[in-house]
Amino acid sequence: MRSGADRASVTLDGITASELADQLGVPRVDLHASVSSTLDVAHTVAAEAPDGTVIIADEQTSGRGRHGRRWASPQGGGLWLTLIEHPTDARSLDVLALRCGLFAAEALDALAPGPIGLKWPNDLYVRGAKLAGVLIETRWRGTKPDWVAIGFGLNVAMPGLEGAIGLVPGTTRLGALARLVPALRRAAAASRHLSDDELARWRARDVAIDRVAIEPAEGRVAGIDAAGELLITRLDGTMSRHRTGSLTFAEPLACS
DSSP states (O other): OOOOHHHOOOOBBTTTTTHHHHHHHSOOEEEEEEEEEEEHHHHHHHTOTTTEEEEEEEEEEEEEEGGGGGGOBBSSSSEEEEEOOOOOGGGGGGHHHHHHHHHHHHHHHHGGOOOOOOTTTTEEHHHEEEEEEEEEEEEEEEEEEEEEEEEEEEEESOOTTBBBOOOOOOOOOOOHHHHHHHHHHHHHHOSSOOHHHHHHHHHHHBTTTOOOOSSSSSSEEEETTTTTOEEEOOOTTTTTEEESSSEEEEOOOOOO
8 A cells, every 4th residue: 555645646537536525525535556455445544534535546456345256456447446434323234235236326327338237235237247346344333333334346447357347438437436426425324224215226127036046045036125135935935035145046147
């Protein structure tokens, strides 16, 4: 990680951190040329960072997804960021990744090469290819959340990876950022579990509905509930509910 003096010279496509903070309406933006992960940086600053602090790296050398998986985040290829907030409603954390994915999909739709779909619990897809992912890390003080770090990785340029996709050609990182950060902040500010309206909006984008799953259980995906649990109808007709795990289909999503 660079020193504070070195970071002062870092820009995002020519825009300084203070200029970005003004444009995004947030109190603080930290820009880095290269870090292991913006989530790692968040853990070092979150205790003193104000709500709305955004950490952005031009490159992550060890960007991470769920269960320790790597997220490819090459220099200049996308938005690799973490948003720090201090929530007061612990219940909202049950669905924060889902809510962030939903709000981000709605905000970024106009920049994507097709409708953005959602895959429980934290992925955004377009035409069967992965566009973005959300990873939430929370520090607790007893039974109350102290702070939450919302990690978001978005492919802006078309990545050179099979099964991945970017935004429409010509989209700038600054243009995507201007849509993404307000959406994530709205998601972080929401309280309680998912509303009926949010559930309906999620279902309209759910890439898993009616697909046959093999993990976290065998059966047909029936959607999610207000608490963010994945619902799977088993072969015997019973319903199983899953709060954690990875959703794996019997057949992969088709890219077209």
